[in-house]
Amino acid sequence: MLAPERVAVVDHAPQLSDLTPGRTGNLSVRRDDRFAATPTGVPYDGFDEEDVPVVTLDGDVVAGEMAPTSEVPMHTGIYRRLDAGAIVHTHSTWATTLAVLGEELPPIHYMITAVGKRVPVAGYAPYGTDDLAELVVSEMEAADSRACLLAHHGLVVVGEDLPSAVENTMHVENLARVYLQARQHGEPAELTDEQLGVVQEKFESYGQ
Ligand SMILES: [Zn+2]
Numbered sequence: 001m002l003a004p005e006r007v008a009v010v011d012h013a014p015q016l017s018d019l020t021p022g023r024t025g026n027l028s029v030r031r032d033d034r035f036a037a038t039p040t041g042v043p044y045d046g047f048d049e050e051d052v053p054v055v056t057l058d059g060d061v062v063a064g065e066m067a068p069t070s071e072v073p074m075h076t077g078i079y080r081r082l083d084a085g086a087i088v089h090t091h092s093t094w095a096t097t098l099a100v101l102g103e104e105l106p107p108i109h110y111m112i113t114a115v116g117k118r119v120p121v122a123g124y125a126p127y128g129t130d131d132l133a134e135l136v137v138s139e140m141e142a143a144d145s146r147a148c149l150l151a152h153h154g155l156v157v158v159g160e161d162l163p164s165a166v167e168n169t170m171h172v173e174n175l176a177r178v179y180l181q182a183r184q185h186g187e188p189a190e191l192t193d194e195q196l197g198v199v200q201e202k203f204e205s206y207g208q
Contacts, residue, residue: 005029007049037055037075039068040070084146084160085161094180096149099150112196113203114167119145119149120148122148146168155173
């Protein structure tokens, strides 16, 4: 069941080690009404394809030797309402710094268009709850963004597939760092809606 997706989880999970402390991150990739997700309680390189849990959009585990991440409600909540093929969640340092300040990531660099025109910040709710999922999905819909900061928690990024979701997580983390470092030296100007629109058109035509 979902063999290619479970292999993708095994292949990409180790990338979380560079992005998030300990075992605080998770990721998933979807096919139709099911998704393969990282298991809970094991290192990112400590499981294989058969261990990878397969979960329905109702949150039922239907395959896999190991239990899924505690953030299943956030993954099901996002897949049920957004057009997403994969999800990456981290506590990456710079994005989380913005999140604990309760600040969104504004468009100070054109690469933000990899995920939208800004990265909003969702209010706090305990991890692993439907309340958190609702806050995140609502902010992503309102901002038309493929990424969202989670107040006092971290970052979630969606993509059409797992490689793009992982890459866009790295972009957001880097931009959060650039933004916070730039603010040590001045007040960075924001790109205009029109300027961002031009970049979005270029990405759609030629790629990044
Ligand atoms: Zn988390």
